[in-house]
Amino acid sequence: MARNGVSSRRKRSDLIEEDFDEFLPSDPRDVHVLAVDDSLVDRTVIEQLLKISSCKVTAVDSGRRALQFLGLDEEKASVGFDGLKVDMIITDYCMPGMTGYELLKIIKGSSNFREIPVVIMSSENVLARIDRCLEEGAEDFIVKPVKLSDVKRLKDYMFGDDRVQGGINKRKSPESSDPSSSTSQPSTTSSSPAPSSSPQSSDLSSSTSLPSITSSSPASSSSPRSSDSSPLQPSCSPTSLDSPTQRLKMTHFVDEDVEIVIL
Amino acid sequence: MLGLGADRLRADMNRLLAFLFHQGVLDEQFLQLQQLQDESSPNFVSEVVNIYFHESEKLLRNLRGLVLEREFSDYKRMGIHLNQLIGSSSSIGAKRLTNICVAFRAASDQNNPTACLRALELLEHDYCYLKNKLHEFFQIEQQRVMAAGVRYPIQN
Numbered sequence: 001m002a003r004n005g006v007s008s009r010r011k012r013s014d015l016i017e018e019d020f021d022e023f024l025p026s027d028p029r030d031v032h033v034l035a036v037d038d039s040l041v042d043r044t045v046i047e048q049l050l051k052i053s054s055c056k057v058t059a060v061d062s063g064r065r066a067l068q069f070l071g072l073d074e075e076k077a078s079v080g081f082d083g084l085k086v087d088m089i090i091t092d093y094c095m096p097g098m099t100g101y102e103l104l105k106i107i108k109g110s111s112n113f114r115e116i117p118v119v120i121m122s123s124e125n126v127l128a129r130i131d132r133c134l135e136e137g138a139e140d141f142i143v144k145p146v147k148l149s150d151v152k153r154l155k156d157y158m159f160g161d162d163r164v165q166g167g168i169n170k171r172k173s174p175e176s177s178d179p180s181s182s183t184s185q186p187s188t189t190s191s192s193p194a195p196s197s198s199p200q201s202s203d204l205s206s207s208t209s210l211p212s213i214t215s216s217s218p219a220s221s222s223s224p225r226s227s228d229s230s231p232l233q234p235s236c237s238p239t240s241l242d243s244p245t246q247r248l249k250m251t252h253f254v255d256e257d258v259e260i261v262i263l
Numbered sequence: 264m265l266g267l268g269a270d271r272l273r274a275d276m277n278r279l280l281a282f283l284f285h286q287g288v289l290d291e292q293f294l295q296l297q298q299l300q301d302e303s304s305p306n307f308v309s310e311v312v313n314i315y316f317h318e319s320e321k322l323l324r325n326l327r328g329l330v331l332e333r334e335f336s337d338y339k340r341m342g343i344h345l346n347q348l349i350g351s352s353s354s355i356g357a358k359r360l361t362n363i364c365v366a367f368r369a370a371s372d373q374n375n376p377t378a379c380l381r382a383l384e385l386l387e388h389d390y391c392y393l394k395n396k397l398h399e400f401f402q403i404e405q406q407r408v409m410a411a412g413v414r415y416p417i418q419n
Binding site: 048094145 | 315
């Protein structure tokens, strides 16, 4: 499987114990994603999708918990809890209590966290809903079910490919303790194609950061929900994945002679 | 010979999957799950599917209770449960169940008790079918893993 060799897919409890007073992830190349979904099945799938894509994941089951994790929940005094840097938030739209849209508004209304790209997932392909989210500052809107190519595409255009940084750098960067920059994109690694001021999350009308709506992987021609792929990327094909995945590009399931590769 | 056993079992798995795809029971999303399975998560697919079964059975019990309610049918709650079932079914590639739930949801939106009952019966029937088939699939996979595993010491 193609994954960064040094990806550390640690559980949240490990993160709390080990990184509590460290403001940078131990491997600066690892993107830390906060995933929010009330469905256990979906949470399990998105978590694995992200881990396979070399991201560190914290998965929570509600908007409320997401805010608590970030340290934004007013009711809980979260002193010193804002050290776990989140690089991206991916949230379901339809959730009981706080919807993904409401969570989005709160994040974008927060001076500390509004720079974090927020991606909305929804099983409903409703244009009005999509527009509303994008207007509120969502980075992207993915129609469920989420695929590996969706995650790869997101990761690539937000964080670039392997951000090479000499060795694994564990020292605390002085600017990371500053709340206003702690949520900026990985600006400490200069080889990222995205500039550190994160244009993606600011102005949606900018032509360089047109969000795209994807609902199907390029490998499938049978999905009725297909929509155009990202204008940013000439192709969404998971080119960096190993051949077993390539062999899984199936378009026809018409007879028993079809070869399906079982991993 | 055991190596051949593993290959034969793999062919059986492939055939079963192809059959389920052809029937429209599963779709490509199931393949996506398989792509997420690797050495460090060797049982990912069966784990997710088992979570799905566990969650779905709760929802199905609730739906049955709501549909068979004599006095007053809480169509709104039915809709909520169905939304959850639609979401999780599509996440694992259970295409047929997803479609049945969508039709069921339409029936509940129309407050149509007869259609809801029919949809429930179809849903329960197809759910059992899927569960049996996937159990069969994972059983073959277990056998294949064992067959493939036993072979290696002999090669040495």
